[in-house]
Amino acid sequence: MFTWIDKIGEIPVVWQRPDSISILENKDALKRFSRYWAILRNKALAKFLIAKLIEVDFDPTLPEEELWKIHDEALKEMKVFMSEHDDQEIIKSWKEKVKEKNLLSLKREIAWKMLKSCRFCEWRCGVDRFKEPKGACRLDHKAYISSIFIHIGEEPELVPSYTIFFSHCNFKCVFCQNWDISQIHNGDPGSPEVVARVIYHEWSHGRIRNVNWVGGEPTPNIHFIFDVLVRLDANVPQIWNSNLYNSTESLKLLDGVIDLWLPDFKYGNNDCALRLSKIPKYFDIVTRNLKIINSNGDEILIRHLGLPNHIECCSKPILEWIAREMDLSKVRVNVMGQYRPEYKAKQYEEIARPIRRNEWLEAVNYAKKLGLSLTI
Secondary structure, three states: OOOOHHHHHHOOHHHOOHHHHHHHHOHHHHHHOHHHHHHHOOOOOOHHHHHOOOEOOOOOOOOHHHHHHHHHHHHHHHHHHHHHOOHHHHHHHOOOOOOOOEHHHHHHHHHHHHHHHOOOEOOOOOOOOOOOOOOOOOOOOOOEEEEEEEEOOOOOOOOOEEEEEEOOOOOOOOOOOOHHHHOOOOOEEOOHHHHHHHHHHHHHOOOOOEEEEEOOOOHHHHHHHHHHHOOOOOOOOEEEEEOOOEOHHHHHHHOOOOOEEEEEOOOOOHHHHHHHHOOOOHHHHHHHHHHHHHHOOOEEEEEEEOOOOOHHHHHHHHHHHHHHHOOHHHEEEEEEOOOOOOOOHHHOHHHOOOOOHHHHHHHHHHHHHOOOOEOO
8 A cells, every 4th residue: 555645746736735735744633633644644544444344244135224233233343343453453454354244335235225215314305216206305316426536625634635526415505606516417327336446546646635525415325435435445535525414324324434524514503504505404403413423533624614694693603512512622623715606695685795804704713712723
């Protein structure tokens, strides 16, 4: 295996950004995301590869509820395995001890069964995605990919990031900057074999820091993502770039797979979310999910896009909640100031203009006052 950081000088300049290099000297970033950086240095194994080391004897024809019982025990076994073995021991186990039937392949089986009564997200539509009608995401059982490319516009910890953009979304944000792929059918059905192959190619040539599952929204495509990961042998961190409106079931499937969570935290209350994204119980669901991920000890980079005229009702309550309710030892926050009115935003007077610099700085300074660790 190569070490990404050792190869940094070989990465073409087009895929570098000065702050993506200087972040390697940021002690706070290195400390809070220590496992992520360890994977990049080949000092730790990506979680989805560890899941392949956990042998699970299961019959794929069993009912979903029976597979869940087996899954929960196997997930506990994985966590015990990780706690009882240091990272170097786990790396040595790789390749030699990968099991034919393992925790990752079990997760894949459950995900495909869930498509028959889909509840990947908290809409819990319950539709059979092999048939009509389609649910809130408007997707059938296929995953439609809009684009795959090396992204240099993400946070410095992530760049260069290998982004897989899925079409469709379970939100209807009136200001969506990716509305052409989230709200309109776009892209072609993905091939897990091809996606696994191109990921391996970019990783093996030292061109990427991570795999960044994004959209649209990745949540309706969990089954496809597992199809890719069971075929992938690259020790590359997996990033979940999502609105985090996941069901508890899909969070459980992703537990033991995702190395760094990259959730959007859009609104500080349910009312703004319902009006601007047409999503019920938004704040309740996202805060519940953040607590679950945080309690699992996972590393999290929370994004908050500041909206004009929403600093008091959304930005400050969000930042206060993070500071008050989360163990911050593995958490960083990006208060983003790049909002511009896209899609239908100009139909809503208070967000019909770009955010002003003084509004954004008010949110940033408030986050600093609360003691949050900030990235850009």
